[in-house]
Amino acid sequence: MHNYNLYTLKTLPEFISLYQQLNEDEYNQLEQEILHHSYLTPICTWNGIVINGIDAYDIFRKHSIPFRIKRLHFTCKEEVMSWICTEQLKRKDITSSNKKYLIGKKYDAEKILITRQLSAINKTHISGSNMASKKVSEECNISPATVYKYTTYSHALDVINEKVPDLFKRIRSNQLWISHANIVEISILPKEQLLNLNDYLLSEQISHLSYPEMKRELQWNNFAPLIPQKESPVPAIRNLPKYDPDAEVASLTLTIPSWDSSIERVLNVTDFKTVSSLAKTKLKQQLMQLSSTVNKTLKILEEK
Template identity: 70%
Template structure:
């Protein structure tokens, strides 16, 4: 078999984490193809590292069957990450969760690549992040704000993965459903807290973790600091004393509240050092700001319709 050999290659978690692994049925089908010598797709590598076909590579090695490799050339690991994400995003069997994760990771890689390119052409004053977000937005047919949200989501998953890989594995495989917002909340917990939470989910066979679960069923206060205060008891006025309906009330209230948001944001810009702030804090802030942008755009559209 010309150009076929049992190569010894390396794997890198940073790359293999981008791969959506096959289900049991498809995995067995792949194994059967390899055993019957009917699988001829080469294993793609970069500097001796597997960057595509990880499961096929493992099966070839397991059964000591020679295979081909295809050496690809990239300038940096960010180029590799972007290539892997693009390749994985083409899959018809890609789950929605992994699609979000890959878009977020591709944006993070492209952001570095664009910023590096701008710096080399003395255009470092231009935002590489916004250019990368627009590029990914067009390629993946999603809104720019959504790209930012997916970036925060994928970063939060990575943080949890460093502490409790099994939890992220079950989320990305579809065995456990947790919303984007709750994933970002969970990323702020310690390894011990996440382990306790994961063990509880497994013991109780919980497959859908909602915010309500975290607050009530999972006794959220045992895992993190309280984030909601008990509502103070307020006397409900009788029907006779109810104020007349004011159509401007909610809008006026929001109008009066927004200046305080702007003040808080400006204060953070002045006194905070983003370089030394924790990744968890920055990811949470990024996510909430993207949500704010999305909601603000919706209100502006409503106002334009008038």
């Protein structure tokens, strides 16, 4: 088997998280193809790291079967992540949740790449957010506003993954459907409450939860541990949600992209020559106030 070897490669969690994972049947089918030598696709690598064919690599190593690799060349991690997202988005079986997640992650990578390029040319920091959203929107055939919306979704999922990886995996694998609004809402919850929510969804075998159902069934406004207590009841004060110092900041972080999206949409669709002086004056006043608040916040963050 010319050029076939049992390579030892590396994997990165942030790359692996971009793949749409195979279900059990799909994994078994791929394993049979490899065992019968009918799988001939090489494993793509970058600097010795697997960037495509992660499941195949796992099976090759599992059965000590030699395989081929294809070395790809990128200048940085963000280029790799954008490439992985593009390749995964080509899948015919891509789920809606993974599509939104990957578009958001591709935007993040492209924003860093374009900002880096612009800053190198102008010798000062220039945000590449607008150019990145335009590039991704054209590649994915969606509006820039939708790109920002999906980026908020992917950021919320990443927060969930940091707190409860199992919940993240079940959402990404389509085992659990939660609305876009709910994803953003629950990402703000403290880890303990999110764990309780995940346990509740598992125990009740809930696989589809809309926003109204979340509000009604889980008593959203007075969120407390949801699993029935088998032991003697504890004082009510212990069921109060624990203070999370990051909650407000996390909420603001997830909200800001929607502001960018709204402003970008106005810039794209509005002919300001036809807008009344009164409307433009009011908008200018609000933008100046927003700018003042942003500068004040940045100053506080720099001091802290």
